[in-house]
Amino acid sequence: MTFFIVVLRGLLRRPVRTGLTLVGISIGIGAVVALVGMSRGFESSWTAGMKSRGTDIVVNSMGSSLTPKPFPASVRDRITQLPGIAATSTLLVELMGIENSEMMIVSAREWGGFAWDNLKVISGRLPHDAAERAVVLGTTAAEMLHKKVGDPLQIETEELSVVGIVDGGAVVENGAVILSLSLLQEIMGTAGKINIIDVRVKPGTDETAMRRLCDEITQRIPEARAEAAGEHIRSSQGYRIINAMSWGTSLLAVLVGVLGVMNTMLMTVFERKQEISILLAIGWRRSRIVRLILWESALLGFFGGVVGVILGVVGMQVLERTPAIRGLLQPDLSPSLMALAVAIAVVVGILSGLYPAWRSSRLHPGAALQG
């Protein structure tokens, strides 16, 4: 019999209570995985969208909202001649309700810009020109809107025609309604306004040169900020708020788990007072008793973490399919997040076990003779 078996038997002594505690901690950890996975997924999905369009630097003005603030399209002229820039493409990206869908990405792209290049036509075609009153739909967007080539699509007050279904190579691209920039500007009454400039740098530009270029662009366009693709999401105030709320909510759930584990371990120590006294009487050191309790609570945390990760993954997959989220992001199911969640659970377990362990170490071996 190993010490680990002794630890395990301690947990299995009261299987129902251990199970309920596991449920408590796993809900907390499930919340961490689901909420943080969603917010990280938001970041990684939008970054993937940028990469898919071949964007190296994004120029925009991310305030506290999830979409950037508009600025005049003419500002692009201030940077096109900068050495190191290979191409630019202007966009107006909005999150808006389209027909029965509450929130969709509407991505209007400068006609002829490189942002159209990544779109692989699955059926139909791309618009003939910037003036054609037509849209193409990403594959997921077409499914969500139940549209096929030839169907009409209502954007604000304008009825457009779906001329193609495309694969954009990323979740946010496939979840988008894509049309020409001038058409959306006309529909929304925002002529001459854009909110993103996608920048491609010349091949061979290293990270340092890219940062220098970003600084230079930001200097020339004080209305916006240039950042490497992906970083712009992380630095956006809106994303930070979402991220902080995700962590805040999940940590509250974890705190409930902490209290659950602490309560269980305290009950365990109180119930096993005599058993602990016997172990002390037969020669166990107090340090071994402390280790026993800490291992039990750590193991409780570990199992809670593993169950929580499973719950979180299932939860994310359910959320991913909800109309409000679908097509906007792909949850982060990375092993690093799973490992982080389990590590949090183990740390939570250990921290929750500290007080009960200390209490157990204060028990008196003489109590073994009193019953």
Place this chain on the structure above:
Amino acid sequence: MSPAAPDRSHDKKAPVFEARGLKKEYDDGQVQALRGVDFQIFGGEFVAITGPSGCGKTTLLQLLGALDQPSAGTLTYRGTSLAVMPDLAAYRAREIGFIFQAFHLLPTFTAEENVQMPMFETGRPISERRERAATLLKSVGLEHRLRHFPSKLSGGERQRVAIARSLANGPGVLLADEPTGNLDSENAHAILDLLSRLHEEQAMTLVLVTHDMTVARRASRAIQMHDGRVVFDGDPAQLPTISAI
């Protein structure tokens, strides 16, 4: 058959335990469990500590096992005061074997696992622990009950497991607190026979607390206590009855 008996011939030359003016008080002196006890216990002795309930015999056993500290006086083990002994856990693990009236087996562990428990502090490898536990259980006649949980054992069997556990680390001293108190007379006799045999075969020092005169008379020496004091120390055959004290 018991495990090989260690050589304990040196024990007989010097006292294993020596108590001088031993006192134990509880509740800020309101309860005086021991009121100045003096005795010596030598290696290989079978000593019965007897007396009526509340006379202090279990308190004395607690002090001998370093489960508690005296309020005054000195108690030495092989010449070293327990009060200054640096590692009491090691003392309890290696020098002393405890047998309790209520057996005190851990309910979620099998007989074999219960016997292995004290061996965790000795650093024996797992295979050796398992092997020794099996040998010890065989020595108390329970080789067929290794994988049984305490709830599946009779009272006598449980006490045998507890005895095997007390022998786990080959202690020189066994301290038994009313080991037959929870057993019927048949099992009580069997347990006393077993303890006597172990005492003889392994030349162990056996200190047994009992209020039962019949049990006390099985010992080679009896210490009778009354009201926290030693009132008789000698041949168990000469033990006075309680009413005569």
